[in-house]
Amino acid sequence: MTATATEKTGATEHHDHPDAAQGSGTPDGTGTAERAGAAERAGTTEKKGAGERTGARTTEAAGVISGARERIDALDDRIIGLIQERMAVSAVIQEARITSGGRRVNLSREMEVLGRYREALGKPGTALAMTLLELCRGRI
């Protein structure tokens, strides 16, 4: 007999509830979160299946998703590192300006930064740049 998508990923089929397709329903009616919570309280562990972890319905899709998620985690680590580096460089500029008698914030420069992000990423780019500026110089 060939394995079904359910057998391959641990997902349960033929349920209308979205969670049901990800292995949260059992014949005794105990949900995954409920069982995981009970396992947590009991100090025992309960491992999620690939289908539940990824939302995939086949092992092939689960493999693609897991691999791509590893790449995303690595990218996020680099992005966070770059943001921290940006904060440090921005602090050097702000300190130099404040020490020289100037102000921490330079709005015309911030407009330039916002414009660069908007140009590259569209409207959400502006929101992203606002968050970066807030991280780098605090709220104004």
Ligand SMILES: C=C(O[C@@H]1C=C(C(=O)O)C=C[C@H]1O)C(=O)O
């Ligand atoms: C870093 C500077 O100082 C502040 C911080 C900015 C930033 O983090 O990009 C931009 C403008 C200033 O409000 C700067 O003037 O270049």
